[in-house]
Amino acid sequence: MTEIINPEGQDMKEVRNVPLQSIDLDTFKSIYYWTNVKPDTQIKIFEERKKIELSNIHELNDRVHQKLDTHKVETYINSINFILSDGNFKEYGSWGEFQRQNWEYINQTIRSINITWDITLSLPNHVLPQKHTLKVRLGSAIPPKEMFQIMFTSDEPSELIESRAEGLVKVDFINQVIANELIKVVNDWHDGLKKVDHESGFIKVLEKRQKYIVSAIANFTPVFFILLAYLYHSLLCNQFGVSKNLNILSLQRSIVVLAFVFSIGILVGRILARWIDRKIDKFKYETGFYISRGDKNYLDELKNDNNKIKKEIIGKSILAVISGVIAVGTKVILEYFLNK
Structure with a gap:
């Protein structure tokens, strides 16, 4: 546990063992404020997805270190955890443990990275x-299918915004200037x-116009x-000797046929x-x-799978167009030979 030092150099255990009457008012106020104050929070949302490599994570940690070197840091704890595919998690309580990890041995893809710096500063x-x-x-x-759960379980609108962001930086702070500096470093x-x-x-095009394409x-x-x-219609009427003149019987037949054809079309x-x-x-x-072996394998699978799906859609679309052309062309050909 991190020890908290009072102005006279006594640790908190010694302070707790001192009778309340012997603690001066300023020291008591400082201890009470430290243990009960609720820090303010500042958040910056990242809406755009960026490429993250292992070197980028180390660079971020170095930048935060450099900024903290300009302040009087009393305690410093850095932790990092990874959410992986297939329900796997990796948590590192210190930066040294994270640095020892060989990511070529990790076959899962990375879904999320969470880095935390717990700092105490003399102000x-x-x-x-x-x-x-x-x-x-x-x-x-967060996937859209989980949005409703958050909407009904959370009383904070900010949680919904945070959950939908591609990334964010959040600072719980006492000093606003330091919070702004840390936000700027990460940004x-x-x-x-x-x-x-x-x-x-x-x-x-398919992704952006999906709703319109499906509806069309x-x-x-x-x-x-x-x-x-x-x-x-005219071809069938001539072939089967059905009168083209409109009467109740032909109207009923037309309605039944059109309703049947329309139902088949809907299906x-x-x-x-x-x-x-x-x-x-x-x-x-x-x-x-682009960190683990799983990330690199996923890129190869992504390209192959997307190309396969794209070929299936193009093939089905071409087949539908050809079928339509054949249906129309067949009518013209049949009408030509039957009337000849």
């Missing part, structure tokens, strides 16, 4: 050192990181089926829309971490 107008906590989280924005470090290469071209397929397919029914449209919606959801995106 003007404070008899006892004051605790400051710097926290940095990178990655692991400058984050600004200097490389941006994640987002998918471009075909995949980007579901709604247009029944219309296309009705169009085919209309194109084949086919929904099947196609759900299929392409699932395929677009299966696209993988870079986590932003």
Whole structure:
């Protein structure tokens, strides 16, 4: 446990053993304030995903060290933990333990990194050192399906914003100037990181327009089926000797046929829309971490899987277009030979 030193050089154990009447008022106020004060909090949200390598984490720790060297630090504890895929966690109580880890032996991908600096600083107008906590989280924005749980279980709107961020820096502070300095250090470090290469071209269009594409397929397919029914109507009437003149019987038949065709179109449209919606959801995106062996393997899998899904969607789309062209072309050919 970290010892807290009073102005006269006595530790807290000695202070607690001293009768209350012998403690001067200033010392009592300092101890009471230190043990009961609620620190203020300042948060900076990072909305953009950046590339994080092992060297970047060490660089961030060095920058924080350099900034703290400009202040009188009494105690300093640094810890870091990783949330990995497959429900795995790695926690390091000290920076030395983290440095000894060989990340080439880790086959899981990294989902989130949380770094914490617990610091006590000697400040003007404070008899006892004051605790400051710097926290940095990178990655692991909460999935949308878990949003409702947070909305109903949390009374703090800020928690919802924090959970959706791609990263953040948070400082619990007594001194506002120090908090601003630490926020700036982390923000400058984050600004200097490389941006994640987002998918471009075909995949980007599908991702951004997913809702409209799925809706268009579901709604247009029944219309296309009705169009085919209309194109084949005259051909079928001539072939089977059905009168084209409008009467109650022909109207009833037309309504029944169109209703049947429209229902088939709705069914086919929904099947196609759900299929392409699932395929677009299966696209993988870079986590932003390039640290473990699992991270590197994931990049190879990402490219292969995305290319496979892209080929399936393109192939299905081409097949649908060809089927439509064949359906229309067949009508023209049949009409030509039957009328010849």
